[in-house]
Amino acid sequence: MSLSVEGTDGIATLADSTLTVPAHGTASTTVTGDGAQAPVGNNSGRIVASVDGEPVAHTAFGLVKEEERYTLTVHVKDRDGAPTAADLVVQRLAEGADPAPAHVGDSGTLQLRLAPGTYSLASFLDVRGSHGADSLGLGFLAAPQITLDRDVEVTLDGRELREIEAEVDRRTETRQLIMEYDRSAHGSELFGAVQVPVRYDSVFAAPTRKVTEGSFEYRTVWRLGKPLLEVRGVGEALVQPGSTLIEGRSRLPLVDVGDGPMTDVRGKAVLARLTEGTEPAALAQAAQEAGVKALFVTDDAPGRLNAWWGDDDNADRPFQIATVNAADAARLRNAGTVDMTGTRNTPYVYDLSKGYPGAVPDRDLTYAPDEDELAAVRTRFHAREPVPGGEFRYSITDTFPIGLGFRERIDYPAERTDYVSTGAGQLWHESVVLGEGDLEQRSGLVRYRGGTRPTLNWFQPVWHPWLGTGLGWGQERSGDQLQFNTPGWGDSGPDHTGFGDVWSEESGMSQYTEVYLDGELVDRRRGSGVYVRDAPADERTYRVVTDTTLDAGRWEPATRGHAEWTFRSAETPTDRWTYLPLINLGFDIDTDLAGEVRGGRKMPVGIHAEYVQGAVDTGRIRQATLEVSYDDGQSWRPVRLTGEAGSWRGVLSVPRDASYVSLRASARDDRGGSVIQTITGAIGVR
Incomplete structure (x- = not known):
């Protein structure tokens, strides 16, 4: 048989051009591939055997030529220097x-x-923690700049990890902890972050070399607060979900039951061990049936023990449950009694942020800010009646423009001191909710100054529409398309925009919004958003109207709002959204924490007006008016204002027998633009 190679253009050759195959036998030859002749990638062909020019057999072959590559060998070691598994x-x-x-x-x-090329490696690694034999830590290991022009070996060495801690003046526990990094160079970007789970009791980072190409930064963000539970002689007692905190100071005898039955423990504190295979809810049920007043639990697993301990109906147990590590369990056991203090609402928080641009330094990573580095914010959460809510402050920087975290429970009304990191490039975005989240107020991007003591009010009347920078969209035009977003429940805080759940019947809120073009209705919708499509190119007059209500059975005060914005606009570029010159109107009235003023007294009042941030084709805001009603809007009386363009002051004479103060305010500019807001039942009177 004659042999030939097909489909390879010379990258494969045969040792023999013919083969003789004996009857009932076999014959073979050698095929040699020439990588120098082959293109990069997959190459294939076939060898054909022919007799008298007719193919009688064939077999396929392939050759893969790898592009230029090098071997990157990565070694990972734990804090003790032992090889360990890792995800990179x-x-x-x-x-x-x-x-x-x-x-x-x-x-x-x-x-x-x-x-x-140039590469970056990063890993978050479970490591031995810093708080004893059953401690669990999380370590950040990175090689942010690896030049791969030959075979290279890299070691991510856990022995180099340095603990990251925040050191502050007051006793705290970690409420939330975020580890994040960013690596950017040559048109690519790598971002990674961990919202550190509760089970980790310590965090670490290893030093890195300073990058010379692009940028690199590692950052830690903390939310610290007064511990929910402080136990004398114990480092940390972690209150568990599904239990009921004992508030205030208390002292109980302690019984150590180990993993045995709970006998003679009614009304006492119990220390128990959660054994492998035992469900937390089962241990909690046994404690509840035994009449335990406070249950402390330890186990043999590394890290903090954190689980759901509630009953089968997802309800909280009627007693306190907290977990402790092995060392603290021994301290409790030796003490025989438990002296403890429960604090449901922390009177202070620390919102801290510390970054290391360029490289993680090879030094102590404890962040211990002094007074000049923090703003001490007196934060006041207003509510006329006790109501649950939630709040959080999100860290924002140029490198990390997306804030991570979740709102934390708080009971209103409340006052608290917030110690907040400041410094170059550090911004914060704040979000608070009232009730079960039916009403949210959010800030724009806030920059605090170190060493200052500002006051920050949330949900302080007057609740009214504010077109703030925290909106995300609205009051914009692109070509012949206009879009508006007018949430109706901002407050008197700086740049606080308020959003209501107007879609649920149970929320007790409603909002309807309209937009008019030269006096004719163009769009009307439930909610805060309306639109104009195919708008005329020449300059026309537009008017946006929104009406809001809060039901008396659900909200206090049960305000009703009506707002109108008038402005003129012509066609704008189609390749971007352009902010329109709508005028924002704000109120300044000093209420108490219940959002009320005292009757029978004179009360200073202020109003201010400014354009939506970033608006074009603005004019000068020149005029303002203010009227007040003490009979739910049945009659109105003017309030004399003094001041300059953009800010005015007046005085209200609040009758002793008034129940509410209603306000109607307006402002106008020199281009035909105006804003009018009427808030009925704006402020309660005590």
Whole structure:
């Protein structure tokens, strides 16, 4: 038989051009591939055997030529220097390159075949913690700049990890903790973050070399507060979900039952061990049936024990449950009694943020800000009646423009001191909710100054529409398209925009919004958003109207609001959204924490007006008016105002027998623009 190679253009040759195959036998030859002749990638062909020019047999072959690549060998070690498994993120620092996950097995070594270039590696690794034998830590290990132009070995060495801590003046526990990093170079960006779970009691980062290409930053963000539960002689007692905190100071005898039955424990504190295979809810049920007043639980697993301990109906147990580590369990056992203080609402929080641009330094990573680095914010949450709510302050920087975290429960009304990190580039976005989230108020981006003591009010009357920077969209035009967003329940705080759940019948809120073009209705919708499509190119007059109500059976005060914005606009560029010159109107009245003023007294009042931030084609705001009603809007009387353009002051004479103060205010500019707001039942009178 004659042999030939097809489909390879010379990249494969045969040792023999013919073969003789004996009857019932076999014959073979050698095929040699020439990588120098082959293009990069997959190559294939076939060998054909022919007799007298007719193919009688064939077999396929393939040759894969790898592009230029080098071996990147990654070693990972734990805090004791032992090889350990890890999950990596590998990023080639080149435009269009996506990050890729990689897993290092138990050997602690991984070899990657990669194209030449600059790479970044990062990993969050479970490590031995710093609080005893059953402590669990989370470590950040990174090699942010690896030049791969030959075979390279990199070691992510847990022995180099340094603990990251926040050191402040008051006793605190960690409410939330975020570890985040960003690596950017050559048109690519790698971002990673961890909202550190409760089970980790310590966090670490290893030093890195300073990058010379692009940028790198590691940052830690803390929310600290007064511990929910403080136990004398114990480092930390973690109150568990599904239990009921004992508020205030108390002292109880302690019975150590280990993993045995709970006998003679009614009305006492109990220390128990959660054994492997035992459900937390089952242990809690046994404690409840035994009449335990406070249950302290430890286990043998690394890290904090945190679980759901409530009953089968997802209700909280009627007693307190907290977990402790092995060392604190021993301290409780030796004490025999429990002296403790429960604090449901912390009187202070620390919102801290510390970043390391360029490299994680090879030094102590304790963040201990002094008074000049923090703003001490007197924060007041207003409510006429006790009501639950939630709040959080999100860290924002140029490198980390998305704030991470979740709102925390708080009972209104409340006053609190918030110690907040300041410094170059540090901004905060704040969000608070009233009730079960039916009403949310949010700020724009806030920059605090170190060493200051500002006052911050939330839900302080007057509740009214404010078109703030926290909206995200609205009051914009692109070509012949206009869009408006007019949430109706901002407050008297700086740049506080308020959103209501107007879609649920149970919320007790309603809002309807309209937009008019030269006096004709164009769009009307439930909610805060309305639109104009195919608007005329020449300058026309537009008017946006929104009406809001709060039901008396659900809200106090049960305000009703009516607002109108008038402005003129012509066609704008179609390649972007342009902010329109709507005028914002704000109120300034000093109420108590219940949002009320005292009757039978004179009360200073202020109003201020400004354009929506970023608006174009603005004029000068020149005029303002204010009227007041003490009979729910049945009659109105003017209030004399003094001041300059944009800010005016007046005085209200609040009757002793009034129940509410209603306000109607307006402001106008020199381009035909105006705003009018009428808030009925705006402020309660005591």
